[in-house]
Amino acid sequence: MEPVALPLGPPREERADAARNRAHLLDVAREMAAELGACNVTMDGLAERAGLGKGTVFRRFRTRAGIFVALFDEEEKRFQHRVMTGPPPLGPGAPAVERLVAYGRARLEFLVGHSALARASLDPARPIPLADSPSLFHVQMLLAEACPDDARGGILALQLVAALEGPILLYLQTPDDTPDPTRLVRTLSAGWQVLAERVTAAAAAPPARRRPCRPPPPASA
Secondary structure, eight states: OOOOOOOOSSOHHHHHHHHHHHHHHHHHHHHHHHHHOGGGOOHHHHHHHHTOOHHHHHHHHSSHHHHHHHHHHHHHHHHHHHHHHSOTTTSTTSOHHHHHHHHHHHHHHHHHHTHHHHHHTOOTTSOOOGGGOHHHHHHHHHHHHHOHHHHTTSHHHHHHHHHHHHHHHHTSOBTTBOOOHHHHHHHHHHHHHHHHHHHHHHHHSOGGGSOOOOOOOOOOO
């Protein structure tokens, strides 16, 4: 019996077709979101406008939220590129606290500007993976530089990221009641700066300068 050659993967042409189909679907989905609003983009509608079968859309994205996960991921990569290679204080080269403040401000502007896309990418049947947030590693890195003792366990970074991202996507904006984005970013950025500076200042202060909790006065006889 002659040996049977086992296929190691799809042919090159199929992979190229798959990549083109995915890029085409994302382009069409982006157009539909801009034209109709993200809440009105459906998998059936995307397949029809893209001129592809429904099965192709389902194989690429699995769920409606998966379409927006892919779209949001592209925007996320552009934002992270700015963080990693852009000029200071958002990019490398500035003190840790300045970078932390700048990151929060830029992140808030990014999330408010892409709130509809980010909200549509959330799957209501699954918990929000805060621990997988791209902000977590960066905030933890900056905290480790600014206040290494307090940042060692990673809980402080997790709490700061929760304060930074969660309310923007879930509570402060709704599809039916959208505040002025410029004013919202300005207000949230000011709050983030106060939070970041006070947390790092308190953590970096020498122990003698930290205010201990005073015990209550003894009860009178």
